[in-house]
Amino acid sequence: MNHIVDAQKLKKPVPQALLDELQTLFGSRQSTSMAMREHHGRDESSYDPMLPDAVVFAHTTEEVAAFVKLCSRYETPIIPYGAGTSLEGHILALQGGITIDLSQMNRVLAINPEDLTATVQAGVTRKQLNQEIKDTGLFFPIDPGADASLGGMASTRASGTNAVRYGTMKENTLTLTVVTADGNIIKTGTRAKKSSAGYDLTRVYVGSEGTLGIITEVTVRLYPQPEAISAAICSFPSVADAVNTVIQTIQVGVPLARVELLDENGVKALNAHDKLSLPVNPLLLFEFHGSENGVKEQAEVVQDIANDNNATGFEWATRPEDRTRLWTARHNAYFALLQLRPGARAISTDCCVPISRLAECVLETKADCEAQGLIHAIIGHVGDGNFHVQMMVDPNDPADIARAEGVNERMVARAISMDGTCTGEHGVGLHKMDFLVQEHGDGAIDVMRAIKHALDPKNIMNPGKILRWEH
Amino acid sequence: MNHIVDAQKLKKPVPQALLDELQTLFGSRQSTSMAMREHHGRDESSYDPMLPDAVVFAHTTEEVAAFVKLCSRYETPIIPYGAGTSLEGHILALQGGITIDLSQMNRVLAINPEDLTATVQAGVTRKQLNQEIKDTGLFFPIDPGADASLGGMASTRASGTNAVRYGTMKENTLTLTVVTADGNIIKTGTRAKKSSAGYDLTRVYVGSEGTLGIITEVTVRLYPQPEAISAAICSFPSVADAVNTVIQTIQVGVPLARVELLDENGVKALNAHDKLSLPVNPLLLFEFHGSENGVKEQAEVVQDIANDNNATGFEWATRPEDRTRLWTARHNAYFALLQLRPGARAISTDCCVPISRLAECVLETKADCEAQGLIHAIIGHVGDGNFHVQMMVDPNDPADIARAEGVNERMVARAISMDGTCTGEHGVGLHKMDFLVQEHGDGAIDVMRAIKHALDPKNIMNPGKILRWEH
DSSP states (O other): OEEEEEEEEOOOOOOHHHHHHHHHHHHGEEEEOOHHHHHHHSSSSSSSSOOOOOOEOOOOOHHHHHHHHHHTTTOOOOEEEEESSSSTTTTOOBOOOOEETTOOOOOEEEGGGTEEEEEEEOOOOOHHHHHHHHGGEEOOOOOSSSSOOOHHHHTTTOOTTTTHHHHHHHEEEEEEEEETTSSSSOOOOSSSSSOOOOOOOOHHHHHHHSSSEEEEEEEEEEEEEEEEEEEEEOOOOOHHHHHHHHHHHHHTOOOEEEEEEHHHHHHHHHHHHHTTTOSSSOEEEEEEEEEHHHHHHHHHHHHHHHHHHHHHHEEEESSHHHHHHHHHHHTTHHHHHHHHHHHTEEEEEEOOOOGGGHHHHHHHHHHHHHHHTOOEEEEEGGGGEEEEEEEOOTTTTTHHHHHHHHHHHHHHHHHTTTTTTSSSOOOOOTTHHHHHHHHHHHHHHHHHHHHHHOOOOEEEEEESSOOOOOO | HHHHHHHTEEEEEEEOHHHHHHHHHHGGEEEEOHHHHHHHHOSSSOOOOOSSSSEEEEEEEEHHHHHHHHHHHHTOOOOESSOOOOOSSOOOOTBOOEEEEEETTTOEEEEGGGTTEEEETTTBBBBHHHHHHHGGGGEEOOOOOOOOBBBHHHHHTOTTHHHHHHHHHHHEEEEEEEETTTEEEOOOOOOSSOOOOSSSSSHHHHOOOOSEEEEEEEEEEOOEEESSEEEEEEEEEHHHHHHHHHHHHHHHOOEEEEEEEHHHHHHHHHHHHHHHHOOOOEEEEEEEOHHHHHHHHHHOOOOOHHTTOEEEEEEEOOOOHHEEEEEHHHHHHHHHHHHSSOOOOOOOEEOOOGGGGHHHHHHHHHHHHHTHHHEEEEEGGGGGEEEEEEEEEOOOHHHHHHHHHHHHHHHHHHHHHTTTTSSSOOTTTTTTTHHHHHHHHHHHHHHHHHHHHHOOOTTBBBBSSSSSOOO
């Protein structure tokens, strides 16, 4: 991780004159207190904290623009901050600078039920949005584990358990309001469902992790709440049988809403944390959305395919409270898994491969964890070929951490060799910068770097993340 | 259209030395014959031809890279050419230069049925791909009117009648092989279904109309052929009733595979051209994909909603040959409409608005056509809020052309005022450059221009399209 050391060397003190000017603009919404800096200097990654020099809370896009103009004048690094739930070090103040916290930009600006769209300020979280639209009969499907902000979710191209049916933030972001690195306010698109009008700026900023501009407003697609929902679980003697069930289900065109794989360690952790009694074997957790008949029909097809693949214990959860219990447990998996080794820190990583290679990739990665003696679990959005490995390490044992990082490196190399990607939904942050080069090759990285240089010529937007500035 | 005149002034003769070097590389696959130049100097737009100085036929990505390196050295404009079916002047050699024809790059490179992906050379057409995969039980849904090449479809972010269910080239392109403006070969992604690994280069090139690089290979998503398909048509007393039917259908979550609106002029033209006897009223043409029961259930819901909106003559087309006849007629609409005024040239345009504004946008545009005395028809991918206006004008009557261009300008202004876009699927080309600025605003256009300058610093990639080079 030489790039971290290299980038930290570029740290310069923030000029007092800038802090004074920000004080005039933001008053008590600017802070240099240690508590505030510490709170904003960590995320859910395994890195030690890296503190910004100050924190500012914005309320409007115009305030963000004024802030960026000032920081640009003083060439001071800017780190956008949403809910602080990123997993790869995205929000750490690698070179110091000022964190702009958007969590108070939490207003839903417009709901357009006829068009199935909503426009929100960047700090609105996914749960808040769903709460505010619940009377419209619509919902917003994208659900990373944490209750992340929509701005943060757009920035990391987040997805979650529903992506197999509804897509990721890439597909579901219609337009953004962005403050560019020179403090201009732009809109990247319209509320039209599709467009061929010029370069796709929305997709340039979605997934750019704050390195090209600051997302201040997001317009997303909504979906009708399905007439009927049902869930099912079943166990398999092997991960391969589980994955084959999913491949065959997708190939016959069953529109699965969700399908999650838990390995036996994941099942154990959920049982303990959420007082469940799931059989301790590789397990698939399905959800079906559709009409009453449609859901039934889908589930029957899946049950047949699962049986052909040696499934046992096919069980229905048709009551909403049973479904909620299962999915809440799934969403709390991060914390449940931490309990597999009290006092440990989690090194959490993800990758995504073509689904035909998924079983192989999961099994080899699992064997590697076991060979390294790591306490771990694998949980996957298996319909997308995307899985997570969470390894519980002793934060004071460098050898333990090194073993986990070794597993991560080999998993990424494996995924790339299978024509997959080094991260399906967590993003690059600090942790996967070297892997990005491995995946894309120098030529494509040069194109990314040309875009970074063109849109942030002073390198003030979340510097040192995704890409090295220099070749 | 001052930008056309301005750009044409930049035309320079192609150096003989370049032609000589290309001759060595391409032999008889290079041509400067007038017939070849004329064939490549026109598309399906209403512009007069603009001829390239030479045409080269490439067979491999490596040849394209060698070609670009040479043209870059001589700073000579490059125009990529697929099937020649673009509608807005994309392939016209505004500043002369050399057209690189990719139609002979027509090999399907890989079909991965388990992963639902196929990788093709850029010159493979959509019909060819569907022919080659038909035994896999899969299909590729995107269907612009013409039998376009996959490279061209990616370049214009094309869609068609299935987009309401399956998305556009934006959603369905997994990865591209691109030759950059300096002749490097890059891959923009992997075959993983989703990724958060850095800037989304695939979406940077999709829709960039050859102005940032040349797409030489495309990996697309495929879908299982539905177990059952049915189609239905019904007539409405007004366009508003038809559009309201679609809005309500989408809001209850019926997963329409296709839903097309034809106004009464469109119906007349199809009746005449394809020997149909559809009732001459605004008409919706539906298609449903799913299980046998699912399709039936969807259609029943739609029929109820249509009846509530004054539909008449709800008719089923369950026999494949009847469905094929209807959809073939729909795909031939461009030519059918031309017959509404023999000897005329078509000025064809499209826009896309949030669906809640669609009826209003269609009706006002239609009224404008009528006020101008234009022979016209409106046909729409109404589930996406996207519609086409085709106006048949006398190519020798400047006043007639001006009337049609006036309708187009007002339609675009109307769409933009409704938070819509100046083009849903045709692209910008030459024809919509001014509208692009109107839609996005100077700030966003500056960002697009910064990307163009960064990725094509010599302005050789399809110059003078999408954006003006200078602010």
